[in-house]
Amino acid sequence: MPERRPVVEGWFTTPTDGTPPALIGTRCTESGTYFFPPERVASRAPGFLDSRLEEVELSRTGRLWSYTDAQYQPPEPYVPVTDPHEAFCIAAVELEAEQLVVMGQVVAGVSVDDLQIGMEMELVVDTLDATTDADGSTIENLIWKWKPVSHGGAS
Numbered sequence: 001m002p003e004r005r006p007v008v009e010g011w012f013t014t015p016t017d018g019t020p021p022a023l024i025g026t027r028c029t030e031s032g033t034y035f036f037p038p039e040r041v042a043s044r045a046p047g048f049l050d051s052r053l054e055e056v057e058l059s060r061t062g063r064l065w066s067y068t069d070a071q072y073q074p075p076e077p078y079v080p081v082t083d084p085h086e087a088f089c090i091a092a093v094e095l096e097a098e099q100l101v102v103m104g105q106v107v108a109g110v111s112v113d114d115l116q117i118g119m120e121m122e123l124v125v126d127t128l129d130a131t132t133d134a135d136g137s138t139i140e141n142l143i144w145k146w147k148p149v150s151h152g153g154a155s
Contacts, residue, residue: 002138007128011037012144013057014125021125022057023102023144029054034098058100061122061149062093065101067115079129087111091146093121107147120149 006014013022025036028043030051036058043051073085089106107126128143
């Protein structure tokens with residue numbers, strides 16, 4: 001079994017016990033403002049620069065706020081998954097409890113024809129690509145993606 005690791009450490013969980021994954025954000029303790037990616041230096045909430053930040057797991061589901069598809073291959077550091085490039089969807093999902101919109105790819109097999117503003121989306125972890133380390137071991141690089149709640153796919 002290959003080692004699995006997040007592409008960006010500290011931005012999302014990768015549970016192995018069956019617990020669903022979650023994005024990791026921060027919350028300004030005085031204003032209640034949430035941040036993703038997690039803010040590690042200071043609160044960006046106006047007037048709360050000196051407020052303490054606490055690490056929190058964000059909601060695992062939200063409503064589709066906007067979406068598009070990437071008909072073109074993005075520039076580096078994007079790693080092409082197919083050659084030639086195959087279009088994929090990008091979603092902006094609103095996390096109601098946090099009043100925060102989080103962007104991310106949509107799982108493979110979902111096209112813009114399958115998406116509708118306001119539909120419920122859930123966070124999943126999926127393999128972005130695989131690399132080989134110095135000793136020849138395979139490493140699966142993981143990324144978060146969005147999936148319509150009513151659709152099968154990555155987990």
